[in-house]
Amino acid sequence: MEENDAGADPWLAADKFYHVIMCFSITLLFYVFSFLTSHPFLRRHSISIGSVVSLLAGAAKEAADHLGYFRSSGASFKDAVADIIGVIIASFALSLF
Template sequence: MGDNDPWLAPDKLQHVLFCFSLTLIFSTLATRTRHPFLRRHSIWFGSILSLLAGAAKEFADELGFFRSAGASAKDAVADFVGVLIGSLVLYFVKYVTRPENETGRLKEVSMV
């Protein structure tokens, strides 16, 4: 019995890379907005938008807008993996590039 939707297909890599890229792009755009809420939660914002884009693509596949066998749970998992990798990269970069004095405590003020 052959599998028409193998896990190790080029299509899955495309889904991972697409959602990874969208997560980075949307998160970066959110950090550049004038709204502090979006800047503060930019990684979550980028991740959610990327997942929504992946879900919209699967919905369009199911409706027949693309040459595809229809929606696939494996494609959705690949989308999620791409978002997860993108989010982890962004959290790592945010952690590594934060200033030394950003410890969550108030700065000490010298009166001299």
């Protein structure tokens, strides 16, 4: 049974790439929003804010998949890992600059 699950949700699929790119983009977007504000606290923690918002968006998407709001095969651990990878890449890139 696990072989069928692995075949239905492979690690290297376009869906995982979309999860990485989306969470990467959300992290960058909310980093910019919080960095451009006039509040020093938000500017100081802008990478963390972008990361948390992106992870919350990914978790909300997986919850909606689990509840059947989208036409998908349901919530996926591999999708959640792809979300985390996108956030890590964005956070690392932002911390370098």
